[in-house]
Amino acid sequence: MWKALALCFALVLLVAASRQEDIGVQNCTELFRTDAREFAAQVKELRLAIEKIDSTNALSLANAEQKLKDTRLSYKRIAFFLEYFFFTSSRIYNRPPKTEIEEPHLEYSAPSGFQYIEALLFDDPGGHKAEMIHQCRFLEAAAEDLPALLHNFKATDAQILESVRIELIRIMSLSITGYDAPLLKSGLDEAVVSFQVMDKVLEPYMKRSNDNKVWKFIVSCQIDLVKTKDFDSFDRLYFLTHYALPLQEHLGGMINGMGLEINEKGILNYNAKNIFSPDAFNRAAFGDSANNHPGLVELGKKLFSETRLSSNGTLSCASCHNPALHFTDGLPKSIGIHSGQAVRRNAPSLLYGSFQHAQFWDGRARTLEEQIRTVIHDTLEMNGRPAETIRKLARERQYRRLIRKVAPNRKSLNDTIIYKAIAAFVRTLQPFNSDFDRYMAGDKTALTDSQVNGFNLFMGKAQCGTCHFAPLFNGLIPPTYALTEFEILGTTASDDWLHPRADPDEGRFEVRPTPYFRGAFKTPTVRNAAVTAPYMHNGAFATLEKVMEFYDKGGGAGLGLEIPDQTLSPIPLNMTDQEKSDIIAFLKALTDRI
Template sequence: MNFFSKYPVLIVLSAAMAIAVFFQCKSDKYKPVNEDLSVVKSELLKTNISFEKQVNELITLVSKNTDEKTLQEKFENLRITYKKMEWAVEYFLPNSARFINGPALPEIEMDEHTELEPEGLQVLEEMFYPYTPENKDETIRFLKKLINKSNTIKTNFQAISMSKDQVFDAARQEIFRISSLGISSFDTPISGTFLKEMPYSLKAVQLTLQQISTQQSKTALQKIDAAIDSAIAVLKKNPDRNSFDYVHFIPDHLNVISTLLLEFKKQEGIPNIEVTSALNKNAASFFSKNAFNPNAFTPGKEFAFSDEKAALGKKLFNDNILSNNNNRSCATCHIPEKAFTDGLARSMSLENSELQRNAPSLNYAGFQHGQFWDMRKDDLEGQSSDVISNKEEMHGDLNIILDKINKNPSYLPEFKKIYHTQKAETWQLQNVLASYIRSLAKFNSDFDEYMRGTPSAMTEKQKQGFNLFVGKAQCALCHFIPLFNGTVPPNFKKTEQEVLGTAVNGDNKMFDQDLGRGKFHETVAALQHSFKTPTLRNISKTAPYMHNGGYRTLKEVMNFYNKGGGKGFGFKVENQTLSDAPLGLTDQEINDIIDFMGALSDR
């Protein structure tokens, strides 16, 4: 069985981190569970009882060598039952959720350089589609692990307290999960049953809102009920992943529901959860202007974004003062007209020789946990100092640079005004440069305008291309809507990497030996030749492509994916995370997808 077949490796959240996230999300404005919310917990516990019963039934059926079709039907019903409580499990028990319905790939403990065995529904999906009797014992073993997780759900939901603001926030996150992971078949990559499951996720949100509502929100609740019922009717009409009309379903149904949730929140007087999150609490949809909060990706409060910081960072970004010999600026390799790339296969060193990799776009880099292709730096602050001090790129000395800045009659007063210190410090220099890069996310493409309610913003070919992008081509499995990068919605707390099996160029005749992230984790097999999943926003401006710049056109990139990545071209890439199954896209379909990607360019 191949566990490295569908998704990028995910970085594990420790139990301690998960607990911390939970308590961070708690609002002090509410006391422990009251009678009004006991019905919510009761429903969750009842659903979990059904979940455990169905797991035990599957164990019995597998033990009795039941036929494949029956096992698949029972498994699909089990997944549906989980979907009924997913909104709460994902929110209140994120670490458990990862091992119930996370990707069928090992979790990586980065600090220990170790891998944890994948488990849960996605691992079982690989066992049931197709089902092989020889895997009977392994199938039962993983089903029994689900029993343990069900017990965890029971124990926790009997003990934890909930508040109305938490329950609402969890329900809202589920709508955004459906609008990104759910709509892309992220957790049913083989069976493709996600469109059949989504009505149950929506019904669970509908029921939960009914349970916490009062007469104050009667009007909003009626609208939400109607919108959810309308969405479910569309889903039931066509559950085929390859022909479903995603491009209309998202704005006409899912965005409508998420917008109505804010009306419900207002009528009920529900306060915001007091925690910094990537998606602003008052964003009507993923595609609202200013929907994303850049401060969710900074190292701490003192690094918070401001227009003043970004303006100062822009000046320094374009100033040769940051290089050793005052002969190169950040803008040398990150040109605005080329979406802050340089248009070269590989950037050039100070000595005019090729560097190892292609210069990545800085647009939307602020919405990633991991910088550079190999993710060797966690944030943009670390990224900037790494480039400045790199002897091949800028060969700058931060101490010398700071001395020049502190003697500069233009720069020093601005640092003093922003940071209220007598002189500029290293972290402040890093922060203003990072702030400028964070300002480069414009979210004003034709695609954004379309999703905000302007049907004419995209052409019919681009709309068809989006449907293919999400459906048949499965691009959205890794380039998550709406950022179109590897930062996982709806919480956006981690960024993924992929093992594609990339060749040295678009001829696809020779495997590229660059270890990527594996260079820093030599004992972790899953990370060898892995690279960050970059954003596709502004992709039409950033040729050539891939980490090595070996693919000259988007057509070459699409041909590579269409064939099944490196494995499809015969490369021995045992840990390839990209599915090696050919996509079967026609030339016209590829052209439509490329046309759609053009709609992702900022204006």
């Protein structure tokens, strides 16, 4: 009898759980099925418009541009779902218009999709007509098969909700910057469509949770986006602080309150208030271990300034990363172990340096520990013998106590403790206490009008935010921040624009020998950029004004150099002097108090 009752109770729980699993899954999949069909029809319309292109007929070009925009808007109705559940399939439609390299096997993926079509359409529509038609036919065939993805498809409500919260981050970090469509400048319209779909997908959940704040902020976001017709003049900071970020906070609260929170991607911290909060990222995803002994950071801080780690006792980590200089040294290229001899590249700030999936300008180290080990052993930098050094230090009273805390077994003591300890210290260098951070935390007096305008330009017209992604303003690619970006800028050997010369440093090509990495370098954070001159991997630009001028001219290719695989657009930005000044003012607002 008791066994029968227990079995019945288990069946009741199973039925209840199965019902709980589908608050809005079926609603979402049916929306995808309907919108996928409409998207396929739009791709066909785009092909027909491109087939009618006549380079002598401005109307035919304008029609093709409009059809491309319409198709992109249609894609945005299915993008959040496709990119979350079928990421590989999504890459067909919307990826950067450049050859991408799948590491570590260096498999090439040729450019394809709407961003590639956009680049061709705005470059030479007549000359690229055949290629654009080819792209459309390829996309047409793929789009026709989209409903087939739902065959035997299974998802949970928690997954649906995570796909929506990731889409919101995509809007805040990519759509409003024009990342996907820098020439069409359709990012604001695409954001509106994303919010419309978000509203429909979330409707069953909002009814269940009885939370109307999420709905109100979704509506407010749309109203704010549509009231400004001009992409360049849109007030992004107001939009974020008044609507999008509060929406993120309330959406997270609703998901948590329903007990439907999951984190399949693992890098974002969903317990943070919003994406601009200091705890927005799970630090464990960047190698920070919660199990680190408290003494490890203390030991690392001391070792950071230990000159005996170098072969001649003259250099420490702090020599090139001086805390008083925001962890830089103010030199174009640091002086290494040999007197008067510079190392190959500029020493970037270590502030926020742990928030990367690759270290060094060329990304040759995957972890901070590996980077630190490489520097200490490098014959041009410190040329140290750390295994011998740590045993000597362990005999000294000032170190003995610290080392015993983290490595009580003296017999197993080795150089690994040095790399772990210094890395643990570097991971604490995340102050998030700039004027900009105070503003985003609620202090609306923290920024001047010029700095507010500078942020809006940075995230909009100037296209800075399409490589230096918010909120860290480095090369971690949103919305999942799972990859570190490398860019080919055509950086010159000096800041003499009248006689530009290509810098000979081949960057990531030396690590991964493919032509598409020749001259590629990691995108560093611009937090604290105002106080960490000189700039670029070679320290060639002495001032932020020179940096702004370089980007405004379109990088090396824009200056007339032959940079065939430059990933920075060579099209001049045509920024005014006041606009450049405002962007620099914003960069000054990113300076931390240390």
